[in-house]
Amino acid sequence: MPEEKEQEIILDEENDESGVVEKVKKLKEQLKQCRQEKQDNLTGWQRAQADFINYRRRQEEQTSEWSKMFGEGLIKDLLPVLDTLDASQPQINADQEIAADKRGSQKAVEGLRMTREQLIKILAEHGLTEMKIVGEKFNPELHEAVEMVEAEKTSEGVVIEEVQKGYLLNGKILRVAKVKVTKN
Known part of the structure; x- marks a missing residue:
């Protein structure tokens, strides 16, 4: 709208006794400069706003990554506990059958089983998954071979x-599986 009003001002240069035409030209030039300055400021503000949004996003990603790394260390520290509970599973099952008539022993065995299940559930909620590897082809990125076993019925590796x-x-691989692998 201001541009339309500018165009409506028509002055006759011959009747310019007081320099009105010259003043209008100066004002038009100042207006043009102000508009350019306004556009420059707006563009600068928009860039700063975008930079801030990008900064905030990077900070959130970094915080999330730090949280995952902290969680990874804690989970890695808990794996030996889970290994111990897993190793005791056959004995727990045997003890449960023996202690079926002994109420106290049965409760202790059931408590260990529940502890293991709860630990697995919590770790799974934090992103831990167990590799299912028996019967799979050996993959050095996922497996560490601790023994080679002769097997005629199964293909090698x-x-x-x-x-x-x-x-x-x-x-992401947290811990490779230690395995026995077939050889022919």
């Missing part, structure tokens, strides 16, 4: 036994 479980945390 197949995992036949898991010595220590391997785990992924949020899709």
Whole structure:
């Protein structure tokens, strides 16, 4: 709208006794400069706003990554506890059958089983998944071969036994599985 009003001002240069035409030209030039300055300021503000949004996003990503790394360390520290509970599972099952008539022993065995299940559930909620590897082809990125076993019925390089479980945390290898692999 201001531009339309500018164009409506028509002055006759011949009747310019007081320099009105010259003043209008100066005012038009000042207006043009003000508009350019306004546009420059707006553009600068928009860039600063975008930079701030990007900074905030990077900070949130970094905080999330730090949180994952902290969680990864804690989960890694808890894996030996889970290994111990897993190793005791066969004995717990045997003890439960023996202690079926002894109420106190049965409760203790059931308590250990529940502790293991709860630990697995909590770790899974934080992104931990157990690798299922028995029967799979040996993969050095996921497995560490601790023994080669002769096997005629199974093709070579197949995992036949898991010595220590391997785990992924949020899709990333946390611990490779220690395995026994077939050879012909």
